[in-house]
Amino acid sequence: MIDPRTGEYAVIAPGHNFRSVTQKIAGIVLTPNTPMAWWGGLFLAGTIAMGVVIGVTWLVLKGVGIWGVSIPGAWGFAIINFVWWIGIGHAGTLISAILLLFKQQWRNSINRFAEAMTIFAVCCAGMFPLLHVGRPWLGYWLLPYPNSMNVWPQFRSPLAWDVFAVSTYATISVVFWYMGMIPDFGTLRDRAKLPIAKYFYGLLSLGWRGSTRHWIRYESASLLLAGLSTPLVLSVHTTISFDFAVAAMAGWHTTIFPPYFVAGAVYSGFAMVLTLAIPIRKFYHLEDLVTLRHLDNMSKVMLATGSIVAYGYAMEVFMSWYSASHWEFFMMWNRMFGPMGWAYWVLILTNIAIPQATLWWRKCRVSVWWLFVLSFIINIGMWFERFVIVVTSLYRDYLPSSWGTYRATKWDYMLFIGTWGFFTVLFLLFARLAPMIPMSEIRMMLPQTKVRPGGATADHVVEEAL
Amino acid sequence: MPVREGVYGLLAEFNTPSELVHATEMAHRAGYRRMECYTPYPVEEAAEALRFHKTGVPLMCLIGGIAGLITGYGLEVWINVWGYPLNIRAMPLFSWPAFVIPGYEWTILFAGLSAAFGMLAQNGLPQLYHPLFNAPNFASGATTDKFFLCLEAHDPKFSATETRAFLEKFSPVSVVEVDH
Numbered sequence: 186m187i188d189p190r191t192g193e194y195a196v197i198a199p200g201h202n203f204r205s206v207t208q209k210i211a212g213i214v215l216t217p218n219t220p221m222a223w224w225g226g227l228f229l230a231g232t233i234a235m236g237v238v239i240g241v242t243w244l245v246l247k248g249v250g251i252w253g254v255s256i257p258g259a260w261g262f263a264i265i266n267f268v269w270w271i272g273i274g275h276a277g278t279l280i281s282a283i284l285l286l287f288k289q290q291w292r293n294s295i296n297r298f299a300e301a302m303t304i305f306a307v308c309c310a311g312m313f314p315l316l317h318v319g320r321p322w323l324g325y326w327l328l329p330y331p332n333s334m335n336v337w338p339q340f341r342s343p344l345a346w347d348v349f350a351v352s353t354y355a356t357i358s359v360v361f362w363y364m365g366m367i368p369d370f371g372t373l374r375d376r377a378k379l380p381i382a383k384y385f386y387g388l389l390s391l392g393w394r395g396s397t398r399h400w401i402r403y404e405s406a407s408l409l410l411a412g413l414s415t416p417l418v419l420s421v422h423t424t425i426s427f428d429f430a431v432a433a434m435a436g437w438h439t440t441i442f443p444p445y446f447v448a449g450a451v452y453s454g455f456a457m458v459l460t461l462a463i464p465i466r467k468f469y470h471l472e473d474l475v476t477l478r479h480l481d482n483m484s485k486v487m488l489a490t491g492s493i494v495a496y497g498y499a500m501e502v503f504m505s506w507y508s509a510s511h512w513e514f515f516m517m518w519n520r521m522f523g524p525m526g527w528a529y530w531v532l533i534l535t536n537i538a539i540p541q542a543t544l545w546w547r548k549c550r551v552s553v554w555w556l557f558v559l560s561f562i563i564n565i566g567m568w569f570e571r572f573v574i575v576v577t578s579l580y581r582d583y584l585p586s587s588w589g590t591y592r593a594t595k596w597d598y599m600l601f602i603g604t605w606g607f608f609t610v611l612f613l614l615f616a617r618l619a620p621m622i623p624m625s626e627i628r629m630m631l632p633q634t635k636v637r638p639g640g641a642t643a644d645h646v647v648e649e650a651l
Numbered sequence: 652m653p654v655r656e657g658v659y660g661l662l663a664e665f666n667t668p669s670e671l672v673h674a675t676e677m678a679h680r681a682g683y684r685r686m687e688c689y690t691p692y693p694v695e696e697a698a699e700a701l702r703f704h705k706t707g708v709p710l711m712c713l714i715g716g717i718a719g720l721i722t723g724y725g726l727e728v729w730i731n732v733w734g735y736p737l738n739i740r741a742m743p744l745f746s747w748p749a750f751v752i753p754g755y756e757w758t759i760l761f762a763g764l765s766a767a768f769g770m771l772a773q774n775g776l777p778q779l780y781h782p783l784f785n786a787p788n789f790a791s792g793a794t795t796d797k798f799f800l801c802l803e804a805h806d807p808k809f810s811a812t813e814t815r816a817f818l819e820k821f822s823p824v825s826v827v828e829v830d831h
Contacts, residue, residue, distance in 0.1 A: 202796065203691060203795065203796030204795060204796045207691075207795045207796065329726060329730060335735070336735065337730040337731075337734050337735035338730065339731070339737055339739065340727045340730065340731055340749060340750055340753060341731070341739050341740075341742055341746055341749040342739075343752075345753070346752040346753055346756075349723075349752065349753040349756040349757065350752065350756050353756040353757070353759055353760040356760060356763075356764070357759065357760065357763045357764075360763060360764065360767045361763070361767075364767050364770075367776075368692075368794070371794045372691070372794040372795060374794075375790050375791060375793070375794045375795065376794075376795070387779060388779070391771065391776040391777035391778070391779075392776055392777050392778040392779045392780070392781060393776065393794070394689060394781055394783060394784070394789075394793060394794075395689045395690055395691055395793050395794055396687050396688070396689055396774075397687060397688040397689070397690060397693075397694065397697045397698050397701060397703065398687065398698070398701070398703050398774070399774045399776070400690065400692075400693035400694070400698070401693065401695075401698045401703060401706055402706045402707075402708050402770045402773055402774055403693070403770055403774070404693050405706045405708040405709060405770070406708050406712075406766045406767055406769070406770035409708065409709060409712045409762075409763075409766040410763055410766055410767060413712075413759050413762055413763045413766070414759075414763070416755075416759070417756075417759045417763075420752065420755060420756065420759075424752055427752075624691075625691065625692040625693075626692070628691055628692040628796075629692045629693070633667065633668075634668060634692070634694075635668075635669075636668050636669045636672050636694065636696040637669040638669075638673070
């Protein structure tokens with residue numbers, strides 16, 4: 186509903202108080218009746234996640250030869266999926282950190298599950314480079330540690346930077362996410378009826394009791410973590426873009442990659458937030474807390490980042506001509522009209538044409554079913570973007586004698602589709618076991634929080650707010 | 652170290668943050684110092700009434716960040732110049748710009764962990780037992796929708812009868828005695 190005072194959609198539907206929002210959110214977790222649909226979803230997602238189990242097992246037994254990677258296409262699905270998943274994660278950090286610094290209060294409702302999405306996406310992403318190294322059980326060789334081989338990492342390579350960027354990102358995201366949940370675990374501990382729930386939420390809450398001195402330190406730490414996560418999230422996708430940009434490969438060796446990658450990451454991430462938020466608000470009846478305002482605002486962010494991405498595409502085309510480099514020019518021609526040219530046009534259609542044709546209108550931005558469809562369209566488009574960048578630059582490089590092609594195998598598809606199931610399983614468990622919406626932050630947005638000098642009672646405050 | 656038996660303090664329950672802040676302010680003016688507010692979300696005005704402004708968290712974060720920077724960057728320089736020198740594309744062994752990103756990531760890693768764990772350490776968490784959890788109204792309301800002021804027994808001004816009378820003046824929902 187539209188607030189007459191601001192002309193915008195209300196962030197929280199009116200008529201809520203501290204108790205009602207707490208009951209609403211805690212009730213989802215503490216109810217003894219798990220909805221049948223949840224079990225159905227878990228079963229389906231778990232079945233799909235078997236793709237990861239089977240795919241990884243066979244990979245470990247046989248080696249990366251079961252994938253479609255070969256020379257010249259040495260980076261295939263694994264790198265595409267890695268960049269795609271980690272990009273999805275970036276929206277969660279953007280919501281939890283950057284929007285907090287900008288005091289965008291509407292973010293409070295979607296903050297927690299967006300952060301959870303980040304962590305689960307990073308779990309899916311991290312799997313791929315680890316498997317791509319060929320011997321995943323030796324993955325710890327990437328880390329600097331004293332060993333009997335007397336070998337150390339080589340820090341002039343962006344691939345080594347990546348290890349640090351992604352591991353820091355995963356760690357800080359988990360810490361930020363958990364820290365945000367401590368007060369809410371306290372609420373769950375106090376409201377739980379089941380002894381086992383009381384016990385585990387009690388442990389997870391670390392004995393949180395809402396002391397004011399604790400809150401002030403907590404807020405200070407939250408703000409600091411937000412301040413640290415902001416440059417972190419920008420640096421992570423920048424570093425990933427360096428994996429490409431530092432290489433002397435036509436189509437990769439450009440300076441526009443860092444901002445264009447970060448914008449693309451946020452773009453696909455917000456699409457994924459919508460993919461998750463729309464069914465959740467419907468299924469758990471959270472329309473009062475995740476309102477049309479949120480959908481509208483997220484669409485605006487997608488519109489902005491989508492435009493940056495479109496600018497990036499245009500600039501790539503322009504530079505391939507302006508650079509006067511024969512190879513750059515051929516790469517772009519091959520990308521558009523070569524044997525895999527269809528992928529380029531899919532990405533133009535799904536990332537630019539369809540979103541730009543609809544998101545400029547508020548009617549489309551608040552149409553729930555359209556946004557749900559669009560979120561899938563954009564994520565397909567963003568996957569194709571990475572496909573185009575990785576594959577079409579590699580398979581026809583400088584020397585025509587070394588040209589080849591790239592074909593993903595069934596194992597590539599199995600693992601990729603398996604990660605969707607894995608991600609969904611993790612998310613369903615999170616939705617059932619942890620508070621999806623930060624209760625303490627929602628309470629801060631209610632009109633009852635206003636402090637009047639002289640000790641106004643509840644009735645005064647509510648009257649004033651109305 | 653306060654005595655761990657007997658009365659912990661008197662706990663007054665309020666329905667609104669305004670009443671809580673008012674009572675806290677008055678208690679401070681009346682000379683009470685050992686007191687604490689408990690709220691379901693951060694109430695900055697309560698912290699002002701308690702005269703609690705400065706936290707050590709930013710300093711811990713800064714120290715952590717500097718330590719991370721020195722550790723990360725120092726490690727890279729040591730590895731690439733002394734520990735395992737490799738000639739890569741004839742770049743200098745000390746190619747400092749290439750070392751910036753991992754050093755930067757470790758700065759953030761150490762700073763973030765110091766801020767989060769420093770906050771918990773300063774708050775004395777995890778602390779699974781606290782006398783206040785003995786008060787039934789505290790357990791059901793403090794993390795949901797009630798606002799509490801606790802005047803603690805080890806305050807020199809504390810007296811079971813006078814402090815209770817003092818708190819009753821602010822028309823709280825209840826004033827209960829909390830035991831250790």
